[in-house]
Amino acid sequence: MAKQTLFPGLGWLPNVLLAALTGLCSVSLVNPLAGxxxxxxxxxxxxxxxxxxxxxxxxxxxxxxxxxxxxxxxxxxxxxxxxxxxxxxxxxxxxxxxxxxxxxxxxxxxxxxxxxxxxxxxxxxxxxxxxxYKLHWAFQPISRPPVPEVSTPAWSRQPLDNFILSKIEQAGLAPVAEASAQSLVRRTYIDITGLPPTPEQVAAWSHDWSDQKYTQLVDQLLADPAFGERWARNWLDVVRFAETNSYERDGIKPNAWKYRDYVIRAMNSDKPYDRFVREQLAGDELDEVTPDSLTATGYYRLGIWDDEPADPLQAKFDGYDDLVATTSQGFLGLTLNCARCHDHKIDPLLQKDYYSMVAFMRDVTEYAERGDLTTNNQIDINADVGEQYDVLESRKRTMEQETRKIEQAAIQKMTATEQRATEGAGRRQVLKERMQQFVDAETWDTYQSLKQEVREIGKQLQNLPPRETVLGLAVLNAHPEQTFVQLRGSPHAPGDPVDLTFPKLIGGGAPQIPEPPADAKSAGRRRVLADWIASDDNWMTARVIVNRIWLHYFGRGIVRSPNNFGLMGDPPTHPELLDFLATELIRNNWQLKNIHRMILQSSTYRLRTQPTDELEAQDPGNDLFCHQNLRRLSAEQIRDSVLTVTGQLNAVRFGESMYPELSAEVLASQSQPGKGWGQSSAAEQSRRSIYVHVKRSLPVPMLSAFDFPETDISCEARFLTTQPGQALSMLNSDWMQQQAEYFLKRVEAEVGNDLRQQAKRCLELALSKPAQEIDVAELLDLVARLKTQYELDDHAARHAMCLVTLNLNEFFYLD
Incomplete structure (x- = not known):
């Protein structure tokens, strides 16, 4: 590859563009060499x-x-x-x-x-x-394939390696060599935790490098709480996580952050994936309902919501469409939402399959009502405490309404000037001084009694245990109406009634769901749906999730279209491997860390990123995984890596989201500039990016520039673009200028004022490896040129050196 550089030893940001362009090779529909x-x-x-x-x-x-x-x-x-x-x-x-x-x-x-x-x-x-004709691969049940025989079995460290190597050998090719210990340690740290290692950690792990030592590294990192923060973000993409409702007002979703924390904890505890699925789809209907399972039902409340729809009925079913789309794509890898208006044009999915899925979810109420934004979506973790709050708050509202009636009756008898005064901040003072003159004694006594009762209720509320609520399914319709096929997708044109059935292409069947009792809180249907999706016999669920894991370790899935395993999706490059991993997941109690460990310890994962000339010619898209794919860090990984390298990362976990400081120009992009964007302390703003408040109408520019996903729909895989905004953010933004200054202070504190030592330490910290002399020389030359040619003072030149180091290709990419 031609290499455009500012510093020959270091590489420069235009290489980001070149690396991205080389990944844009077209993929032929068929193998041109096939007979x-x-x-x-x-x-x-x-x-x-x-x-x-x-x-x-x-x-x-x-x-x-x-x-x-x-x-x-x-x-x-x-x-x-x-x-x-x-x-x-x-x-x-x-x-x-x-x-x-x-x-x-x-x-x-x-x-x-x-x-x-x-x-x-x-x-x-x-x-x-x-x-x-053969039945589409994804519509066939999983069968555990035998591990292929290979001519060089010593290369394989895991059974999955045999599936990779057998195809490579069939093509007459060979995999590249293994990555260096230094590269592999950095790759493993960032892939598992999302954070770069220190150069000292790389040196310690790579010394006396061995398979045993690498296994210890993998086990240690999988047990690190940072693992959950890194991998939870991948799931949040799938379920279109955001903390606001979109549309003009883009109101906040109270406690949405608790769902995020639930996902982080689930990843760290290695919660079995089938349990993870059941909790999100039917956490309130399980045999054992827990605070975790109730929090998980926040899944249903993450979508967009219009608080003043022009067509309320259409908006209601648009909400169901969002749930069907996210559930079918996220868990099953099927675009069932394409069958809303007619039978699916490509896959054997019928319109009645779509509306049957809607019927399973019909007890889910709308997110909220215009005049009541919380009742439907805020669950009391302690129902008894919540009921006490509800009773007292209801009594308090009744008393306050009665007192206001008396006050308004008295105000009507006052002078016009006094009446106007009660419409503003002076209301309380006017009532205190004048009200008793305009009511009789009996009414005054009643008024005082009501006010005293309001005060007593306030004291009782203060003495109750704290009320803990979570976002989720707080109010449900236990006896939903009959669901009909909607002609051309219009709820105003009902067609035939639909029964509760599963799509035939995944086994079909009509489950028996008993009629819920009169006092039931839910219809019981979602539990049946969740059990079916999370069943060992459902051949889509396990395939879809192991493919998502593979995607984040190799830059693309075994199936390149993670949300679409149907006919219009991309076929798997290694279908037998996909089924092998899926059966491994099921055999091991659906625990995902087993799949992580298997991939990480494989020879396939450990390969270098540089293909040979022969591989570039014979397998330009790396369909065979002859080498590891060169991968750019995600938006969150870039921001978190900057904070780590500059020494500013705040490792505090969980809790309410934080608000990075945004410029007035960014805030002005809202219809009401700045509304809904809070202020966080500098320490809070230095937390990991997964804790950034996700406001649909106000994406954070630093994250958006590096392809933070659209949150209105499920994101199967992020785009990896190269565009000017990235360079502008990394070089010119106030935040990066601030981080460069912190970086300079860090290296000054660690190595003193010697410029050569500062340059060396900058490179070590940013690239997680010993600095090369040619690279140190390039940075020293940069400082000298900035001082002589551009008349920067010494501090500004060193500041620029730190900024440049944070813009190197090696910082952005996993080798």
Whole structure:
């Protein structure tokens, strides 16, 4: 790769752009080297048919009586009088003629670019081999595959390595060498905890490097509480976590931060994933309801909410659509939300499947009502204490209403001047001085008694134990109405009633759900749904979550579309490995750290990031995992790494979110500038990025610049962009200027005022490894040039040196 540098030894920010551009290689739909025997129906044929043919010849529309998702239709006579294809005879198949003809009036597809030569060749080879259809890989039950035999078994440290190596060997290739101990220690620290190691930690771990020592490192980091903070953020992306409601007012969701803390604790405690699923979907309906499980139901309250919808009924079902989309994509890897208005155009998902999922959730009430923003969504952890508060607060409100009636009656008898005075801050003083003159003795005594009772209630409230509430399903509709298919997705056009059933493509079935008793708090349906999703027999759930874990260790999943395992998603590059990991998860009580440990201890994870020339030519997309992918740090990892290196990181965990300081220009982007954005102390602002308040209408620029996700919908995988705002944030923002100053103070405190030692220490801290002399020389030259050519004073030049060090490519990327 051509390397543009400001400092040859160090590398400079434009390399970020080059590294990103090299990752933008296009992925062909089929393997151009594949012969007839190598054709994979799901990857090479079904994907082409789904993307290029289903729009006119699929589940929703069958022009010419041709349906490409049904083999019977393809070998039967169409309206033209000819069958679209003749198995075993591609040259005689009408399909091949129509996709290769030069006559534009006949060529298919009629719009867009013609099929590529590779796609045509794959279709012809498939037809010649018999044109057999196979059930889409994701719609088949999990079966535990045997571990493949490989010619170099010594390379494998984990069974998963055999699945990787066998494909590499089949391609006639070989994996690259293992990363250096220093690189691997830094990679492992940041991947597991999200924080960089100190150079001293790297030196200690890499000394006398061995498999045993690496295993100790992995075990220590997986037990570090920072692990939960790093990996919880990945889950928060999936469930579209935010702490406000969106729309113009973008009101706060009280206690949303407790759901975030629940996820962090779940990750650190290695809560079994099936339990994690059940708690979020039905934490209030489990056999053992706990504060954790109630907090987990905050999952249902994280979405956007319009407090003044133009069409309330439409808004209500839009809320259900959000739940169906997030649940089906997040837990099952299916885009069931695409079947809201009609049967799914690509996957075998029916509109009634969509509304059946809605029916399972119909006891979920709307987030709130315009005049009551908390009753539906704030759960009392101690119900008895909560009831005491409710009783006393209700009595207090009644007494206050009675006192106000008496006051208003008296005010009406006062002079106009006095009446106007009671409309503002002077109300209490006017009532104190004048009210008794405008009421009779009996009314005055009643008024005084009411005020005394209000004071007594206030004292009783103060004497109660603290009231602890969490965001979740506080009020439910235990007897929901019948759910209907909605014609074209409109709640104003109900169609046929739907039963509670599971999608046929994942086993189907109609569970028996008893009618809830009259005094039930919920309908009991979500428990059934949660048990089905979290079942060992559900072949989607385990696959989806192990793929998400793999994604965050390699930069892409075994399935590149983590929220879509359907026909329009990307097929797995290693389907047997995916099933092996899924069965491992289930066999080990659904505990995710076992999968983390297996991946981290594998030879595949430990590979270098630099491919050989042969690998770049033969496997440019690294589909075979012949080398580790070069990965840029996430927005949170960048911010947290800066804080760590400058010595400012505040490691306090849990609790209410903090508010980084935002400029007046950023605050002005709101309809009411600054509304809802609090002020946190400098110490609070130095906490990890997972504790930053997530306000939908006011994203933090530093995080947004580095691809913090959209929070209105589930985020399956973050974009990794390279754009000017990143350089501007890292070089020019007030926050980075401040951090550079802290960095300079740190190195001064550690090594004194010697410039060479300061430059060396800057590099050691930022890159977590010993400084190279050529890099030290580049920084010294920078300081000299800034002083001589740009007339910066010594302090400013050293400050710039620290800032530049925090902008090096090696700081941003995992090698």
């Amino acid at each position: 007839a025997a190598d054709i994979d129906f799901a990857k090479d044929i079904q994907m082409v048919l789904a993307r290029r043919c289903y729009a006119c010849h699929g589940p929703d529309l069958q022009e010419g009586s041709i349906r490409f998702d049904d083999r019977t239709s393809l070998i039967a006579e169409a309206d033209s009088g000819l069958p679209p294809l003749t198995p075993g005879k591609a040259s005689q198949s009408e399909l091949i003629r129509r996709i290769t003809t030069e006559d534009e009036s006949e060529r298919m597809p009629p719009e867009g670019k013609p099929l590529t030569e590779t796609e045509v060749a794959a279709l012809a080879a498939w037809i010649d081999s018999g044109a057999e």
